Amino acid sequence: MSGGLLEKAQSQDNEAVVTPDEGVTAAVEDVEETSGGGLLERAAFNDGEINQHMSKGKVLAGFATLIMLFSMYGLFNLASMFNGTALAGFSGLIILFTALVALGLGSMAYRELVNEGNPLAKVQWGALLVGWLILSLGPYVGGMNFSGSLAVTNVTHDEASNSLTFEFRQTSGLFGSAGSSDTLDVRVTQNGVDVWTSTVESVEGSNGLGSFSINISDFYSSNAFQVTGKKISIQGDDGNSYNPESTEVPYRLHASKSGLREGTIVLDSRTLTRHVDDADGAMTGVIDNCESCKDLLGVVLDVWVGTGNADFDSDIPPAAVQGDYTILGEVFDPDGTLTFTYPLVTVDGTIASWDNTDGFGSGNGVVGDYSSQLNLPGTTTDGDPLGREYIERNDILSDYGCYEFRVTVTMTEEWASELDSTIAVEEFTFERGMNSDED
Structure with missing residues (x-):
């Protein structure tokens, strides 16, 4: 036998002893194997x-x-x-x-x-x-209204009196006042700048409803639509035709009462584009192209009245304006002698009217609604293949030469001055060969 009992016992004890570090390592490894991670x-x-x-x-x-x-x-x-x-x-x-x-x-x-x-x-x-x-x-x-508010709900325009009537609704809110006063603090702004401030009387109704009116002349400062460029309307081989391009500079009305939140409304910009600063005229010959002649039967008169921009004036007609003004159309011969005057045209907003006793059309028309053009109708359509109402040659022209069609537009708004007149001149040449009666 190799070794005694004591040696065998010591050998077995050495094999069974595990150090503390080894035990912790084994435990951690066991956890890692069973859980898939530390x-x-x-x-x-x-x-x-x-x-x-x-x-x-x-x-x-x-x-x-x-x-x-x-x-x-x-x-x-x-x-x-x-x-x-x-x-x-x-x-x-x-x-x-x-x-x-x-x-x-x-x-x-x-x-x-x-x-x-x-x-x-x-x-x-x-x-x-x-x-x-x-x-x-x-x-x-x-969203609760704790302090009360005033809302301007509607606005109507009266062209006859050139005034605006506003309807409003006032609420007291949870902790605010009912706005019992019958006056309002009103201001009008354009482009963010106050152009008019005042205190106005209001007409109070039931359920917090009310209304008040102001005159356009009280606050009007400048056109709400202003011409800032041009855009192509017709493309052609001989050149393009252009229309005015406008930028809107709207008016806003602000109304308030003590203890109520202010109400505001944007005003209609077409109604508040009223100042005429541009006009054009056209005198177009009506030709009867018979087999052996080229006969000038007469002329057609057209005017364009509105607002423009000097930088583009030669390329575009004026933009539409809804204002109060008069239009005087006159024709002068080559010597500067007045040969024809069209009946004075009076425009109220967009409605044009004139005396048609001598047969000049129906005596009324529309201008400034969507277009600045107004035709001044003549007394006959005979011989014109297009059926236009023209003024006969002998009523407007006296002899051959270069004639001048002068258009004078004068503002009649309350805020307008005597200097608010616009004159446009258009030339028309009556040449030989345009008269079948000549030798």
Whole structure:
């Protein structure tokens, strides 16, 4: 036998002894084999997953907040934006429906991101319902009118008196006054600058309704549409035709009462483009092209009255103007002698009228509504293949030569001065060969 019993016992003890470090290492390795990763690695993984959930949650929360803020703004301005129509009720339904959709999307996202596909617990459903109530009711609270407001709901224009009448609605709000005063502080702005301020009397009605009127001459400063360029209307081989291109510089009326939030309304820019600063005229021959002659039967007169821009005046006609003015059309012979005067045309807004006792058309027309052109009809259409009403040659021309058609436009608005006159001159040549009666 090799070795005694004591040696064998010592040998077995040495094989069974394991150092503390070796035990910890073995335990950690065992955990790694059974769990698929170390404790630090698992902790880092859980932190990343939580951060991912939080990031998606922030996106959902931000989207819901934007919906709520937009709804607050819409409800707060609803009365003035839609003049108190039934749209307010429909908007409430839209907000509730949107909040309900957000609730459904939130529950699905919460189940997938937080509960890993498991159904929501009662506490989680309660949190989502609270969020739905905030989304649904929050806009109403934020949009409430606490201090009272005044909304200008409508404006009408009376061309006969050149005045504007405004209708308004006033509400007291939760903590504001009812605006019992029968006067309003009114100001009119153009391009952000005050052009007129005043205190006006109002006519109060029931249910917070009222109205007041102001004259255009009180605040009118400059045209609301101003010509700033030109645009092609017709393209041709011999050149292009152009129309004026305008920029809108609108007027805004602001009205307020003590204790009420100010109301505002944008005024119609076509109605407030009234100043004439440009005019053109045209004198066009009416030719009867018979087989053996070229006979001048007479001439057609046209005028264009409106607003223009000196930089483009030679290329474009004036832009339309709705104002009060007169048009005087005169024709002078080569010696400067007056040979013809068209009846004085009076324009009130867009309605033109003149004396047609001598047969000059119907005695009325339209100018400045959408076009600045006005035809001055003559006394006959005989022989004109286009059927135009022209002025016969012997009534307007005396002899051959270069004639001048002069158009004088004079403003008659209350704010206009005696210097507000515009003159345009157009030439027309009556040549030999245009008269079949000549030798």
